[in-house]
Amino acid sequence: MGVVVPLSAAEAKDASLSPLLDLVANDMEKVNAQILSHAQSHVELIPELAQHLIDSGGKRLRPMLTIAAARMCGYDGNHHVDLATAVEFMHTATLLHDDVVDESDLRRGRRTARLIWGNQASVLVGDYLLGQAFRIMVTTGSLAALKVLADAAAVIAEGEVMQLAAAHNTSTTEDAYLKVINAKTAALFSAAAEVGAIIAGRNEAEREALESYGRNLGVAFQLVDDALDYSGKQAQLGKSVGDDFREGKITLPVVLSYRRGDTEQRKFWKRVMEEGDQRDGDLERAIALMAQHGALEATAERARHYGAIARDAMEIFPQSRYKSALVDAIRFSVARAH
Template sequence: MRRSGELSTVVTNNVVPIHRKSEPSLQPILDLVAGGMNQVNAVILDRMQSRIPLIPELAGHLIAGGGKRLRPMLTLACAKLLEYSGDRHYKLAAAVEFIHTATLLHDDVVDGSGMRRGKRTANIIWGNPASVLVGDFLFSRSFELMVEDGSLRVLKILANASAVIAEGEVNQLTAQRQIDTSEAKYLEIIGAKTAALFSAACRISAVVAERDEKVEDALDSYGRYLGIAFQLVDDAIDYVSDEQTMGKDTGDDFRDGKITLPVILAYARGDDQARAFWKDAMEGRRVSDDDLLHAKQLLQQTDAIADTLAKARFYGQQAIDTLGAFPNGQAKAALIEAVEFAVARAF
């Protein structure tokens, strides 16, 4: 079977390549921002409260459900990279997490998901209407925090990211079960629904640190490339990981007819019989456990998973390269290893 060409990466001076001997970890970024995350978590706990008991109960189910809080950690780590010594970024990092949590609540309703982070989803426990409305509440809280910051620039960045995320989700919905979806459209979708919040979370650190647009753009690019790599890995491991590792139902993307890069590659490289299978599967006519097993075999035969992960490594290296202009130090090293961790999750 045809393999995609080697994905070249450019390693600039002052940047560590994406490959390392030891297993990458989030521990460096966790250590870097531990004190700041205590501040962020205090804001989250305070602002998720309501006189309506169901709101903090449902929100807390997801917020306290074991998520890594990677996006707000990126806000704090980028602020450290820029040696920002103020405290504006704590509330803004909490706003970023509220946006992320709200989108998860809405996504689980749209997808009919039953598990997230190894637990039953809020929509299964409390129902779809409550999940949607609490998601709306968290969106509102995020905008309160932005307004309190007082920067129209920050408000524009995060408000735009929220709109782009919604556009990406709608775009993905229109592409669902459409087997002729192109790789370009897929990358457009994940660039919106996933990478937009990563890039905004990083960019706002440059705003509060009062750096110029060149620094803003560099951190924006770092977050965007990281977000794309992160989603590529997620889409690959939906077919190769188990439920315990993933923290969600296995094969969800397959049964939901989500057109992800592994499917796009396998369909393009398959013979007539394989292409007919993928068309039937994505249109909801082949969704049994045996069908999922066959899908995994086709993905293996066509190198679709391997090449999806190769593309994730490529975007991960792009993220690392954007940090080349920043001075070496604990913050830069932690941001680099966060990328390596995001890519290494599949191995």
Template sequence: MGVVIPLGENKNKQASVKPLVDLTSSGMDRVNQLILSKAGSDVQMIPEVANHLISSGGKRLRPMLTLASAAMFGYQGDSDVKLATSVEFMHTATLLHDDVVDESDLRRGKSTARIIWGNQASVLVGDFLLGQAFKMMVEVGSLDALDVLATAASVIAEGEVLQLSVAKNMETTEDDYLQVIRAKTAALFAAASEVGPIIANADRAGRNALKSYGMNLGLAFQLVDDVLDYGGKAADLGKNVGDDFREGKITLPVILAYRRGTQEERQFWRDAIEGGETDAAQLEKALGLISKYGSLGDTIQRALHYGTIARDALAPLPESAWKDALLEVIDFCVARIN
């Protein structure tokens, strides 16, 4: 089941990250070299596990945001590359830990590290990457940047624990869920975007603009991911449609369908999510209820709302190719639904 949405200003062209990729290409070459260098270790399993996930085909959007947000304010130097690499290592560590917590078997169409090397190795290699990230932050020498990224690391961990506390609980509210994704996903987008203007010595207004941009882009990004699990195509997801359902994950489309349903329908959701009844027939019924109550369309509207906030955050900043590229990223994140 596909979902078609309006993309506002960019409705006549395909939104893309290509402008951002092109602008940051030289910086990302240096980031990729540093990733390979800092993921190395004399302990053979560490680079094996790290490179399994690092080389799995992600777009590396977060480090590109760091490079772009620094360049927007005229930064010249190599601290942006170190911070961008730190951001990517934080993200990779989070994925390694997430897959253990969620007991996930696949990520981007490949077996997760925990399936190949075990849970212990996945957690410990994630910890190694976090340590390397913080070493690079210290090398940069900006206490403000270190504070932003250290705070993000703490918030992400809080989000993981909060997610555990609401897991498989159908009484989870939309506000509860937004609190989880604000911490788990959006906090790192915000930090990745904010450290650029910090090292470029931008004023407080510039720094706040990029922080708000990143936070709201991250919220839109995650909400679109929620929609894709029920309305996307397996080839685009790198996983099977309905994986969130089979894993008993509570996401916004499920929350909306549950709260809008009849007493009998709400019992279905409790049996499925809380009771683990998630076979193919149950998935079909779940998709039908999500469609019946317009859950995907309303989740898309939430994503568009946060995308608009991200766009408005950048509005006061001077026009530039960097700004245009960051604005197009917003449309790209939402256009993934098509």
């Protein structure tokens, strides 16, 4: 069950990460080698659990942003690989912590680490990977890059707490939700892109442009994820529909459906989200209400808005293959729901 979120033909046409993947392939091989190397430990559980996450797939978009941004800015050293590895470790650590906080059983169709090894192990290995990330950052010798990534780590943690405070709360506003995803998701996208300019020694304007690019791309990416969880596209991708619903997550489609609904519909959302009283047919009804109120289409429209801001942020850079690939990444991220 689900509906396909309509996006514009221009966004859907030829939307692909292939240009970015091809350009960063050699550097990403080095990143992957570093990931495997730094995930090792004499404590057997650490590499075992870390390998579980590595094997679970994922596009590794965040470290690719670091690589591509650095190359676009003319960097020809090796520290961009170190920073990209640190970014991926930070992301992996947040996934481990997220699954514990959200009590998630599945991620990308596989059992979560917390379900296999328990919550305590997941949190502690997440902490270990975060520590490794900072060890790697220090090797670059860039205090500016270290500050940006350290600030991002603090903001991400704040976002986790904000989300926890808003959990199952149907009175959450769109502004409040956007604050959460700006912290939880967009902060690392932003930092991943900005440190590429930093390691290349570029000026403040270019740093700020890449910070804006990454932040707005991150918001767009998360909003599309929110819509996908209730869409037919999710099923086509071999992923289960409604994971956010089953976990009682208040995402933008829920916020909009609740706000736009009548008294009886709001009672439904309170029952399934706040009280956790979910029954057979409730997911189908939730999707129907989202369709009735245009919540998925509105979420996709918001994503397009933030994608446009990200595109505009890139305009100060001269044309290059890397710039084109980074812009293509925006189109891909927004068009995933098509």
